[in-house]
Amino acid sequence: MASIDKRSDGRYRARWREYPNGPQRTRTFARKRDAETLLADVQHRLLAGTYTPPEAGKITLAAYAEEWLRRRHWAASTAEGVERMLRLHILPELGWWPLPGLRRAHIEQWAAGLTLAPSTIRTLHRTLSSLLASAVEDERIPRNPASGARLPKVDGDDVVPMTAQEVQAVAGAMVEHIRTAVVVAAGTGLRQGELFGLTVDRVDCLRRELRVDR
Template identity: 40%
Template sequence: MERSRAFVTKDEATTFVAQRMVGTPVRTASATTFAVMAQTWQAAQVHHRASTARTAASALNTLILPTLGDFTLAELDRATLQEAVGEWAATWSASRVRVAWSYVTSILTLAEQDGLIERRPTGVRLPRVETAQVVPLTAEQVQAIADAVPAWWRSMVVVGAATGLRSGELRGLTWDRVVGGVVVVDRQLVGVDRGAPVWGPPKTASSRRRLALGAIASDELEKVRGDSVGEDLVWRTRLGTPLTRTAASGVWRDAVSGMGLRDRSGWHELRHFHASMLIGSGLSVRAVADRLGHADPAETLRTYAHLWPTDDERAVAAVDAALSNLRSGGSDGIGR
C-alpha cells in the first residue's frame, strides 16, 4: 500500500523524488530548520483561539526561536533541547518554560508525523512549578473591594463573588444571558475590535453552564440595568464599549491597594472566594466543579483540596460508635 508523504519545502520534495528514482536510500533525518517547522505548525493550528494563537506566537518569538530556530530538526537531540530548557529556566518562570516546552514537543511531534524525523527526543527534564496554595478572600475583604471600586463597578464585584465567573465570562455578560435570576454562560469576551466585543466559546465544554444568582446579586444587577436589553453588555465603558482585561485589572489594583493581597491579584480572586464559600457550606467536589465549570473534578481538587475540612474527627467518631459494644475491661484468654 502506497503511503503519502508531506514535505515542508519544494526542494525537499524534489530531492525525495530524485532519490527514489535512482534508488538512493531516503534519509528520515531532515535538514529543515526548526524555525521553518514552527511556521508549518502554526499554520496547522486552525483550532486555536485568537488568544491561544497570540500566546503561542509570543512564546515562539521571545523564547523558543531565538534559541532553537537555526537548528535543523536532525540536530535537535535530547542534550541540545535540555540545554535550551536550562537557558530558559535561568530567565523565565517555570510555568512559562513548561508552556514553551509544550509548543516545542507539538512541533517536533508534527515533524515526526510528517516523516521529517524518525522520532522526537524524549527525557528532557523541566523545572518544577511551585504552586502556592489559594488563600481566598474573606467576606469582609470582598465587601471592602465592593466599597472601594467606582460605584458602577460594584455590581460586577458582587456578581463575580456570587457566581465565580471567569473574567472573560464576567466582562462579556449580556442582559439576554440574565434570565429569571439565572446567568447563562455559553460564551466569553476574548477581545475588543474597534470598540466591538469579540466573542469566543467558553474555556471548555464544561464551562457552558447555568448559575443561580441569589437575591443579593439580582438586586445589584437591577440597580444598573436601566433600559439595557438584549445583547447590551451588563458592564461597559462610558462610551458603551466592552471592558478590556487591562482596564478591569487597573480598577482592581486601585481597589485592593494596601490590602496586603498576593502579587498579581486580580478578578480571579472572586472566583476563589466563591469556591471557598461553596466548600465551607459542605458542597461536594463534583458540585463545586460543576458550579465553576471545571472540566474535571480533579482540577477542582488540585486547586482547592486544602480548603475542604478534614474528615478525621468524623471518621474517629464513626469508628467509636460502631465499636462501642466492644468496650470492656478485658477478656479472658486474650493476650495471654
C-alpha cells in the first residue's frame, strides 16, 4: 500500500493508503531517503494504531463536540446538562484545540485551573473523556488524552452525592452498552466488582431486588 516514484523534475513522490481502496496520500521530497523515512514512519504508526489521517487535524474539539451532541439520543434534561458542562466549563478553555493536538498535559492544566469542587471537576472530566472516547471510535484521534489525567484529589469532606440530573448526564455521555451500569451503580452504591458480577439471573424486576453474592 506504499510506493515511491521519481518525477520528471527529479523529486521523489511517496504514495500510501491507510487501508485497501482507501484514499491515496502523497508527499513529495527532494531526496529519496526522506520519502523512505516518511513511509517507514507511516507504516510504524499504522501498525501501532497511532496513525491519524491528515484531515483529522482540521477539526477542533468544539466542532467535534457539536457533532457529538447531535448524534446522541438523550432525554432533554440529559442533553441540557451535558451541553451546559461543555459550554460553561470545558469548551471555553479547550474548545479551540485541534483534536490531534490535545494532550493529557492540556487537560490536567485545564482541570487544575477550574475553581470548582474536586468532585465537580471529576464529573466534568468524565464528560470530556466520553467525548474524546467517541472521537477515538470515530478514528479522529488514536488515543483518548483524558485517560489517566491527574485530577485534584477529592477530600473526605468534599464527597457529595451526584444529583439525578448529573447521573443522567454522565450516563448519557457514555457509550450505549455501559449506560445502564452507570445508572445501577449510582442508584445502588455497588462497588465495581459487585457491579461486574451482576447477571440477569440476579435481578428480580418484580420484587425490585438485586442479589449481590460475588
